[in-house]
Amino acid sequence: MVIAYGLRWKIIEIKLIKLIHGAQIQMPIELRQLRQKLIYEDTAGFDSITTDLDDIAALSQLAEIKQKKFGNQAKYYFVCAAVLGLVTFSISSVTIASGFLNIAVFLLYVGLVSLIIAGIYALFRMFKFQRLNLINYRYNLIRQVMQMLGRDLEDTHSIYLKLSFQKGENKEYKTNTLPHPYKSGWKIDIFENQWLNIKGRFLDKTRFVLTITELSKRQYGYKRSSSGKNKYKSKLKSGGLEVNLYLTYSQRRYGAVKLLQNDVRDAIKIPQFSKVRGLKVTDRNMNLTVRISPQFAENQEKIYQTILAMFLSLYQVLNLAKMLSKETV
Structure with missing residues (x-):
């Protein structure tokens, strides 16, 4: 061996x-x-x-x-x-x-x-x-996520994976430039780098799309020093990670989820270092967006815990909807 x-x-x-x-x-x-x-x-x-x-x-x-x-x-x-x-x-x-x-x-x-x-x-x-x-934590995280998803994936269906190792402050990821709110002449560049995109289908025919986007901003401008000279200053600040999970499911199997729309948010259980930024539920799909704090933006285990909690939370809702669908038949 x-x-x-x-x-x-x-x-x-x-x-x-x-x-x-x-x-x-x-x-x-x-x-x-x-x-x-x-x-x-x-x-x-x-x-x-x-x-x-x-x-x-x-x-x-x-x-x-x-x-x-x-x-x-x-x-x-x-x-x-x-x-x-x-x-x-x-x-x-x-x-x-x-x-x-x-x-x-x-x-x-x-x-x-x-x-x-x-x-x-x-x-x-x-x-x-x-x-x-x-970047080590990225490919190690995806290997961990793939191992978790592999238990319930449909064997005959292909998986789409896009994994980027590029830096989030590259020019192609700049989405906007804003004037600094209180520093005259300064500007702020906003960056959004979607470094992960996974698409697949589970055994119950539910399709999923999981994305992770790195958020950051750079402040830059000229600052007068004590000697009276203008010096160029630049500072990069992380905005954390935005994790998005989108599920598309069978209306026949999980159609009763629309009856649970008012209770879905209470069913979302994610780690304390993450916050729900968006949740949309219909009888055909659910879209959950979570923000991970900047200090954990490169922490493999924290990111994995968040992803796992997102899948478990949404499937808890789907399983309850499945039970309600059977009762109404």
């Missing part, structure tokens, strides 16, 4: 190195796209999606190891270059003319240049692997 694990790790390492250099490899196109867009998107069966998530996790972990390795190498080369530079400068400052001394200084300069080039190359390799050192 240890040999098999080591072999799989070696295969992942080879794939990662080829992926970094843009080589053609036998790997799903969805994984190769990570190198350019840092987005995984696919519609496939449960097993295929979970296998890809396992590969993403392995690639990210290996990229982190390689990043640290080449980062340490770069530090070593530059420290050696600094020491060798001091030695070279000390020797070259000696005024005694000597053929041997001149050769020694020349060789030291060659060594110095070689160390600098090696350090730059190590930095280049480090930054390449750094790009695939993905």
Whole structure:
């Protein structure tokens, strides 16, 4: 078993190195796209999606190891270059003319240049692997969510998954720019980054759409310092996460849910660090939106607890509606 694990790790390492250099490899196109867009998107069966998530996790972990390795190498080369530079400068400052001394200084300069080039190359390799050192809590969270959903998913129905590892303050996620309410000349950029979108169908034919959107805003402008100079200031602030769960269900099976519309909100039980931001109920669908506090926006376990509570709460309502539907028949 240890040999098999080591072999799989070696295969992942080879794939990662080829992926970094843009080589053609036998790997799903969805994984190769990570190198350019840092987005995984696919519609496939449960097993295929979970296998890809396992590969993403392995690639990210290996990229982190390689990043640290080449980062340490770069530090070593530059420290050696600094020491060798001091030695070279000390020797070259000696005024005694000597053929041997001149050769020694020349060789030291060659060594110095070689160390600098090696350090730059190590930095280049480090930054390449750094790009695939993905946000850990995101893929680990989705693996956890997929494991939870997999128990009740319809085997014959494909799952759609879009998982982004991009930063929330990227320009494409800016939705609005507002003037600062009390700082003259300052502005506020609003960002909304939907980094998760999962669509699927359960055994009871209920369709679900689960999304997670990262909210943030950046304040920026010029501030006069004590010396009288205007300095540009910028501050990024998290607005937390917005988690949305949309269920579309059979009207015949769960149609009585409309009789419970006034009681649905009381049935929603979510963790204290989350707040219900929106709830809409009809005889065909339910839409629940929850906001997670900024301090837990990157906490895998807190986000998972919220998602689990949302599914359980809505299905508690559906199960009660199912019982009422049977009674009215």
